Amino acid sequence: MQKFTTLKSIAAPLDMINVDTDMIIPKQFLKTIQRTGLGKFLLNDLRYNDDGSEKPDFVLNKPEYRSANILVAGDNFGCGSSREHAPWALLDFGIRCVIAPSFADIFYNNCFKNGILPIALPKDQVDALMDKAKEGREIAVDLSDQTVRAGNDVVFSFEIDPFRQHCLLNGLDDIGITMAQAAEIDGFEAQQSSLQPWLYAKK
């Protein structure tokens, strides 16, 4: 996983609430057996006409936002299905950070597994950043000191779980971390199988 330390970029404003994962990456693109290559289908139905041509008014098609690494969105971002294709598509497009007033749980979790930083901020602060994004101003994110800045006047700090912060800052793979605790897992299984043997009965 790619590390995340600091990021400074133009931010694309997606001023909608309840942006669901079906919208972020529609089901016809879930047939892939790979993680990469989904960026061109990110927000497909909002982004393209039926004939495949781009909708020029849509934010990600505007020249100034095509290379945005940050997305600013409305409440309950990423609701719906558990598809990790949603963060994969964001990442493949180049988005490393999503800022919104709130996120759906599974999506929020999936972001961290892919080196994307989801930042939840109070609605008035997101509104302020949305305005900056619409003006085409750069936003700077610092994961170590947990701040988001836009210019000198707008500085917000955000909350993040220390373990997730640590993994993201160092690009750590959590499977490896857990596997190092194999002895404890063995111990758990030994105890559970004596108390609840039916969980281990071979079918």
Add this chain to the structure above:
Amino acid sequence: MPQPRTLFQKIWDSHVVHKNDDGTCVLYIDRHLVHEVTSPQAFEGLRMASRKVRRPDATLAVADHNVPTSDRSKGISDPESRLQIETLTKNCNEFGITLFDMNDKRQGIVHVVGPEQGLTQPGMTIVCGDSHTSTHGAFGALAFGIGTSEVEHVLATQTLLQKPAKNMRITVDGTLGAGVTAKDVVLAIIGTIGTAGGTGYVVEFAGSVIRDLSMEGRMTVCNMTIEGGARAGLIAPDETTFEYIKGRPYAPQGDDFEKAVSYWKNLASDDGATYDKEVTLKAADIAPQVTWGTSPEDALPITASVPDPANTNDPARKAAMERALSYMGLAAGQKLTDVKIDKVFIGSCTNGRIEDMRAVATIAKGRKVAEGVYAMIVPGSGLVKAQAEQEGLDKIFIEAGFDWREPGCSMCLAMNADRLEPGERCAATSNRNFEGRQGKGGRTHLMSPAMAAAAAVTGRLADVRELS
């Protein structure tokens, strides 16, 4: 006296392998369900790191999202769907995992199959790379959807890294009116708390209405917990639960069953246990529901009219409502019962079980699908299909003009050939009415199986109470 605990806390506490200083836990996972869409990249990850599946015996795979619901003997024509299903077969063989493939009689939607096989049991932790894993909470199991990276984590370690969620209790007391079902209850709940109302919570459903539900009804309620933003729903196990599990292939057998039941009986929340949030609904206030918009929270009683965005003060909500009305092709103030439909989809992990089939048959019997309406019924599993046929329900459906199909996810998410065309309007028993969910430009109204059957025979959104 030990501190009184909730059902959620008891399951959580009994699965913590390790607790980090910041509260993150290594949580043991008892059962892992796998399907073709969210697993290929996880298996690929294992292969690249030369890792094995820690407990193939605790893992079951089934192909459901991509499978055709028409005759399968000739295989799948769509090359991408075929590749995904072949990849699942290959991965299961390589890693030693039991698979119910497309031609297995037991095949079906993963959340229908797990309970049907007796794999879903009280007190367990169950995960699947699918948000509707919440369904299994109906048995008093802590069950939730995970992403593909987490699927890989569970395959490799049989654990997940998690922090405990907050705990909410939703109590529904009273007696449901005629024509009001579990689906109406959960739609009314989501209409009340909103699609983000449960974010960060595990929800326990309680109250006399929930107690009186069958296991099928309880699964419908827990299934849609995720539509209220909560990853997991829970219902305390009771005699209804034990009765359902007994004798199923993967259920504890013989002495083990008795031992298990005595363990399960201690899982219910203790008197005096506290919740971070409580919500109550009265059964008498719940009418048969339909959704009018593109979010499951857009649920209203069938007797209502399409709401007017002008009546809301929140600008974000107003914009979302306007967008939904234009997408759905509806006008504010229009009576819901005047809305004509083109298609009907009965099935999905929300409402593809035998009881749902029976509810549809009750309305369909002696009636005909309205002129110009195409209505499909997709059983949740091969065994549901066989049971329905044994009861003669298929004859009622076919006689009434319904299309009786093979099991799978089908038009719930339209990854196979079953889908809406742009602008088509569908009465659906599934769980999501998002834009494009059932096909690009398709318009979905969520409702119960009986309500969907009523829509099929009247050709419009209809109040089932007027038909029974």
